[in-house]
Structures are given as C-alpha cells and as structure tokens.
Amino acid sequence: VAISEFDLIRDYFSTRQQDRADVSLGIGDDAALLQPPPGMALAVSTDTLVDGVHFDRHCTPYDLGWKAAAVNLSDLAACGAEPAWVTLSLTLPEADDAWLSAFSDGLFALLSCHDVQLVGGDTCRGPLAVTLQAHGFIPAGQALLRSGARPGDDLYASGPLGLAGLALWSRQRGIELEQPSASAVFQALDRPEPRVELGQRLRGLATSTIDISDGLLADLGHICSASGVGAVIDTDSLPPSAAFSACTRPLIDNGSLSTGDMLALQLTAGDDYQLCFTAPAAARESLADLGVQRIGRIDDRRGDIRCVDGQGRAHSVTTAGYDHFASQTDL
Ligand code: ADP
Ligand code: MG
Secondary structure, three states: OOOOHHHHHHHHHHOOOOOOOOEEEOEOEOOOEEOOOOOEEEEEEEEEEEEOOOEOOOOOHHHHHHHHHHHHHHHHHHOOOEEEEEEEEEEEOOOOHHHHHHHHHHHHHHHHHOOOEEEEEEEEEOOOEEEEEEEEEEEOOOOOOOOOOOOOOEEEEOOOOOHHHHHHHHHHHOOOOOOOHHHHHHHHHHOOOOOHHHHHHOOOOOOEEEEOOOOHHHHHHHHHHHHOOEEEEEHHHOOOOHHHHHHHHHHHHOOOOOHHHHHHHHHHOOOOOOEEEEEOHHHHHHHHOOOOEEEEEEEOOOOOEEEEOOOOOEEOOOOOOOOOOOOOOOO
C-alpha cells in the first residue's frame, strides 16, 4: 500500500527520536534549529550509499539503515568528533512499509547507541539511495587531521582488518564460511561499529587519523600524501582476528585462497571502519590501554608505502583498495 510522504516521515522517522537538549527544533519545520555547545567546533560530514554501488541485494534494509549511520559516524570518529545530529536524504523507488520499518529500525539502533538525533531530511522517489549528513563537536583546535603524520611516528590500526572484505568475497562467489566464526565475519560487513569513543580518546595523542573505508593501503595513502611522508607496514603485526583466521584456514587448505590473498584482504579490502592513525613514540604508554595495535612506522620516503614481514621480506600488494573510478580488480 502506498503511503504519503507526510505519513512516511511521521511513522518511520519523526516519532522515533532521541530527545537531545541541544535540538531546539527537530523534524517538521522548514529547518532544524540546533545549538552547538560554546567553544566547540562543528564537524560536518556526509556519505551516500547507492544501490548496486555500495550495497547489493544481500544487504537487508535493517543493515542498510545501520550502515548508512555507521559510515557517517565513522567519518566523525576519524576527526575526533563527538556525534550529535544527522539529517537523512532518502530516495526510494516505492514506499514499502516492511522495508521502511526495517530500515528505520537499523538506522535508529545505531544512532541511539551514540545518542545521536535525526533532526531532518528529505524524501523523494527514484533509484534507491541513502545520504546522511552527520554533525558533531570537537573542542576548537583539537580536530584529528590526515596531515599531521611525521617521520618517526608509530603507525597504528584500531582493530582487525579484512573481515568485511572476506565476507564480501565469499558472498560474491557463493562460498560458505565455517560457523561460528562466519557470523563475526558477516557482522563486520553488515553491522560495522564505528570507533566513535576511540576517535575522541585519540585527541591530543594521534598526529593524524583516518577511518579505513577503502582499505588500509588506500586510506594510509591519504595520510601519507596529506602529510608528505611514507610508511612501512609490518605485515606480521596486523591486528589478529580469531574469526578471520578460523574462516580463512579451511579456504587456504582447500586452495580457494592463497596466503597472499589473505594478506591482500587485510591490506586492501574496505568496509571495516577501523581507524588508522599515527602517534609519536611518547604516546605509546597512553595508547596501550586503548586496545589498538602498532603496525608500523612513518618515514620520510614521501608517498611510498612498503609492506615488510617479520623476517624483513618485502611484500608487494598490487590493488590499493577500492576506487570508484578505476576498474574493480579481483582482490
Ligand atoms: P519541505 O518540502 O519544506 O522541504 P519536506 O516535506 O521535505 O519539507 O520535509 C518536512 C519535514 O520533514 C522537514 O522538517 C524535513 O527535515 C523532514 N524530513 C523529510 N524527509 C525526512 C527524512 N527522510 N528523515 C528525516 N526527516 C525528514
Ligand atoms: Mg524537502
């Protein structure tokens, strides 16, 4: 049954709010009225998910709602912001109650985890696409940028990489992963957890930060070019994941994956939404409590990223992550 745009906004979006004190006026008028705290800079970021480009028929509406919120909060996390508000632009081919209900459940599930309020948006008919804009606060002058890495800094990853890539790889080929670890691997792809609290804890410690959406090599590449530095990744130090190991072991044994493929997944597959950051050696002690892993160091070989294992052997990994305007390679 088709529902009106007005009913749709009321039923699925405007009545399901957080009730933040800094929202003077939320959904329903021509503009929202918002009150950032004094002394805070406003961090603003936007991200779009397009049907057939960023997700496919395997993505449930619940996961899509969750993920649209997660990718935007991840961008705020990467600059050290505390998220507060989002707006939602929704383009739908049709107004389907079951779809909208599941989508808004997923969206609000993640937003409420972080006390974020949906304060407005736009709804129109067309090919399925979801755009969120996220707003957050950072104490003035404390934002984490891509440009602050210096030669000699340590390089870190906030958690395991390659899980979402492995999930996508197996789904696209119809290859089953072994349970119970498969659940954790698919969770990484379908319900990523943006590192919102960690991003804020990195203020004053990290010299540069980025969230890993397109793969470690590609996103670290952005830090290196913005900072005018190079990096060496110690491939034996990549954060371990029991689920990733348990799922890849049988695939390596039966020849569907090589150890090189496994490394390529960790280095180049996107969608894990961990943080990659740099920090001086003096910050090691403070960072030790945060569960992050040191994976290499920054040097002065401008724009050059090398991958070296514990024995000092260099690994060349060819694809530098997912690029929308380059042809998609196999791994
Ligand atoms: P207008 O035509 O004046 O732009 P709309 O009919 O587009 O108004 O929107 C009415 C109200 O509903 C506005 O406050 C707008 O921010 C909000 N809104 C519209 N679509 C969404 C959505 N998908 N999610 C949240 N709020 C929405
Ligand atoms: Mg409008």
